[in-house]
Amino acid sequence: MNPTVGIAILYVPVVLFGVLFAVSFWREPRQFRNSIYLSLFILCLATNLLMGFGQEWMVLPILLVIVMCPIVVTLFLGINSVVVARHEGLSRTTILPGLLALAIVLFFVAFPILSALRAPQWLVGIAGLIVLEGIWFFFTFTALLLYSWLYRVLPKRRRYDYIIIHGAGLQGTQPTPLLRGRIDKAVRLWNRQEGFGKLIASGGQGADEAISEAEAMSRYMQDKYKIRETDIILEDRSTTTLENLRYSQSIMNERSGGSRYRCALVTSDYHVFRAAEYAHRLHLKADGIGSHTKGYYWPTAFIREFVAISLDHRSPYVIIACIWLISAMLQYFGPALPALFR
Known part of the structure; x- marks a missing residue:
């Protein structure tokens, strides 16, 4: 394949999500889907740019950042939960950063623990569903964090009635x-x-x-x-x-x-x-x-907001669960299906 054609194909997702974001934002900036389009555009663009450099020395720093980010975020959320509880008292709201930190830890250690314990297959399958839901959760959390910041800083110089x-x-x-x-x-x-x-x-x-x-x-x-x-x-x-x-x-x-x-x-x-x-x-x-x-309260407040927004946009979680359920049923009943059509 011509290298130019190959590069053009790689940039199709970049253009697609860029256009989707631009059109959706121009029509209505107050939509949750804008955050998804923007993040997918940035993700695809960054991936293509990194691939385009072709520098092997960049692989190690990138992997280091990928590994360190969850660790740093987990430590930050854990410390923030303690700080918020000291200032605002212990409540369901103030422990949200700590709960999110715990969720991040479980996200990474669930499969190794289940493997070490030789857990039954159905339990591993449920853990797989939770991980899939978690991937969407953390992606949309990051997407909304970025887009909500962008929406706030956009200039608004109108006269309001x-x-x-x-x-x-x-x-x-x-x-x-x-x-x-x-x-x-x-x-x-x-x-x-x-x-x-x-x-x-x-x-x-x-x-x-x-x-x-x-x-x-x-x-x-x-x-x-x-x-x-x-x-x-x-x-x-x-x-x-x-x-x-x-x-x-x-x-x-x-x-x-x-x-x-x-x-x-x-x-x-x-x-x-x-x-x-x-x-x-x-x-x-x-x-x-x-x-x-106040800076110390912001993570707690944003997590609460994100949970509320996720409940309003819960259909992706339902779709992921349905796909997982269909896959599990096919895996379980699949061997018996040919006999049904004889």
């Missing part, structure tokens, strides 16, 4: 530090557009809260920034991210009287993409804008 502030819990009647960060970010955005548009404080009242999050946010903005009450709209029924958006959308639709509007969703940086994706589902023209999150 509404700026929605997502609630994040109270300390008594005062916003938590996390919520204050969101409010401060929203007010800076509002000031940047010279007070144009309305601020929507979105958050209901929990069973253990004296007032709604929306009311607490409104008081905070009036006290600290001297924002007029008429510039603030309260949405005090929501208890979830989707409800934040749905109830705020109802308010904006009613106030706009059918005319078009654009809004900003201000939330913590780790939460931006999921909020933006939910807005896309509701056909809401909105940009996600993130406020700063």
Whole structure:
């Protein structure tokens, strides 16, 4: 085969995933599939470039990086889990980095352990399914980590008719530090557009809260920034991210009287993409804008977000399980199939 033709064939996946990403991103940047297209494009491009160099000395450094990455990530997650627990207390949320670190360890040692124990074939098969699901899990985790960062840093210089502030819990009647960060970010955005548009404080009242999050946010903005009450709209029924958006959308639709509007969703940086994706589902023209999150808490928060997004996009996990099940059934019943057709 002509070397030029061979190189062209190798770059077909690069072009394919590059075009898919460009078209999908141009049509709608708030889609999970964009993260998959982008990562596959980068993976194929990097593979082809490395193959094109043809330098044998590069093999050892690359293998070293591949081996060291899981070790470094596992150690980081384990340490981070301890740090988060010290700052935030022990809970199901704060142990997420530790659980992910444990999953990485099991991912690599499962087969050697089962082999050493001479485990039955069915148990090895189940371990194989878990490993396959794990490959997709870690690939999409990395893909979303990269793409959510890209989405956050994209320039957003529009003038917004509404700026929605997502609630994040109270300390008594005062916003938590996390919520204050969101409010401060929203007010800076509002000031940047010279007070144009309305601020929507979105958050209901929990069973253990004296007032709604929306009311607490409104008081905070009036006290600290001297924002007029008429510039603030309260949405005090929501208890979830989707409800934040749905109830705020109802308010904006009613106030706009059918005319078009654009809004900003201000939330913590780790939460931006999921909020933006939910807005896309509701056909809401909105940009996600993130406020700063403390570095030690970011891994825990992002893992939680990724789990929530994975539950919304669980069909690949189901497909992998179905393929594995069909393969297992063929392997088990395969020898008996010819006799059935005699």
